[in-house]
Amino acid sequence: MARRFRGSEEVKVDAKGRVSIPAKFRRVFEASDPDWVNGRRPQLVIVYGTRDWKHLQLFTIEAMDEIDAGISRMPRGSAERNLLENIYHGHAEETDIDGDGRLVLPQKLREKIGLVDGAFFISAGDSLKVWTPEAYAEEERRLEELVPDFEPGADPLSLLNAAGAGAAAPMAGGGD
Template sequence: MARRFRGSEEVKVDAKGRVSIPAKFRRVFEGSDPEWEAGKRPQLVIVFGTRDWKYLQLFTINAINEIDEQIAKLDRGSPRRNYLEHIYHGHSEETEIDGDGRLVLPQKLRDKIGLTDGAIFISGGDNLKVWSPEAYEEEERALEARVPELEPGADPLSLLSQPIATEG
């Protein structure tokens, strides 16, 4: 199984939009880029999503390839495929981590999520979400409200043993 992202980090954003990718996260990007080798720059894909997204998603090459394969299995022209292609192909950019371990976030993406001088990386297994500290604080407060079956103070792992609702 490929390495996964774990943890969170708050980093500075410089005037040129550069953010340092913590070493533990760089190792995952390197290990999940089939073409990476020592001395090369690890590749990744930034997905900026629809207008209501308040974050960016940084996907490893292996993860985005898996998503692309799943999208390709959907019926061509179907609403689901069109929507997913719109987000994961049309609202994304391929990029790389530079030799100093930094990622340049273009101005249009920083503006989209309100990123100024700081950013928060939140691990999501095969991706990292990049938030402005203010937007993440709001997200953190709203997170538990999205899981109504979790009683206050309950063990979050109890959600693993509950049946998953299917589309009707």
């Protein structure tokens, strides 16, 4: 299994659209690029999605290979395959991280999400989402509205049981 991204970081964006990729994130891109060796630039794929996306999504090469394999298994010509091909092939850019640990975000992508002088990276397992700090704050408020009401002390991992992921039984509330 490929390494996963963990955490979040806010970084500066320079006038040329360069952002420094924090070392902890660069290591995941390196480990998840089968062609990467020390001294080479780790590859990744930027997906900018449909009109309503307010973020960019940076996928590792291994993650994009899994997505491509899944799309290839879908029936040709199906609406679902066409949609996924449009998003993950047509609205995507292959790129790399330069020798200084920076990623150059093309102007059209910066304009699409309104990125000017600051970027917020948030981990999403095998990808990183890139938001403006303001747009992410709005997204976080929206996500908080989706969180179910837990009893005090309840374990949020209990949501995995509802998804059929086979996690441990939910912990009972409070009790302290």
